[in-house]
Amino acid sequence: MFESLQEYKRLLIIFGILFTLLLGGYGIFMAVTRAGKIEYTVNAVPSDATITLNGTKIQPGKYFLEPGYYTITAAKQGYTTHNEARYLTATLRPEINISLPPVSDEAKRWAKDNKTAYDDVAKLISTKTTVDKNRLAANNPITKKLPFQNYLYRIDYEPDPKDPKGEKIQLNIDAVTGQRTSALYIIRQLGYDPMDYRINFVDLTELF
């Protein structure tokens, strides 16, 4: 009896050591493979849309991604395709939130029946926008004066999608035709040089 207990103890110790080694090994493996990566959450509605990240097909969920410039697409028949390209950085809220607007009648019916799913993603988009804007405010004093709006144009900001550090802003100017130059003039009047920012003119037709 005593002998078998000793053997049992020895076996327990061996298993214990093996388990600890395996656990430690797994921990080291995970730490090495995830080192320098950011845990990003991908949310999408409809969730069965075909989503690609730099050409690789993915599904909604959590991913450990290297910081870098990514092309994100999402498509589903009957819905408007989503295309964006931006730096994914640790500075900004690590989320990719996609909401595909329905186009076909069938898709519109589905969207109506799944309003909660659309609302959930809309909430995530709104939260990310607020969190990111607050983080960017510290490095970009102009943000204190934005959004700037009158009846001819609106000037707002978002993270500069081409800034690898996620610290700079892009100005979005939504102006009626003929008033974009006026909006740039107002930025100077506010005490900032518009050429210091990447500027996106909303709905600007490519003339050249």
Added chain:
Amino acid sequence: MKKTALYVYGAIIISLLLLFAFIRISSFHKIAFTISQPNLKVEVFRQFEGTKTEKVGEFTQATDLTLENGSYYYIASGENAAVKVTKFEVDRAQKIDVQPGFDQEYLASLLKSEQEALTAMIAKSNPRIDVYFNINNGKLFGIGDWYGTTLTSKQAEPNQPSDFYRVLMKKEGGQWKLLGKPKLIWSVPDHPEIPRDILSQLNKLDPTFVTTPASAGSPD
């Protein structure tokens, strides 16, 4: 005992002197100046707190100056050179290329012989430009190697604000070439390869004050 104390004090004093010397030496840095504009005289000044300044160097060709940490500025002067005060901070070794550009008057005189060809080149670059826009007379920047102008819509009402586009050209190897497409604004993040000073001058061009549209016939 006295001897040992003497050695210890001596060692401390020498160490302190060495430390002081090291700190002093490491606060000086080599600043390599190059001049890429002909006939220039460059004067370098140190700016102390308040209004006190001290001239620390003057040269007419590429020169290395060893300067102590601090705030400095240089003034380049010469025939046809733009008068410009350029500030710089010394906290490490660095290279500074002095090129204040030509003054406005000289640039305007250089432009006279090129204006027509530059306007024609812009018109030819995109058929839409000549159809929908007036190509205004522009300005040369730098040492006459940059040209910027504005495009105003032909449909714009005279007293109504309208969007205008900016065009930038660069002279390389004696040949002018258009840089990119006309834009409402040329930003630093979009064009880190273009000197900030050039972008600044381009973005400040205002067709309201520039000239009569070149394509409609210049009064010159």
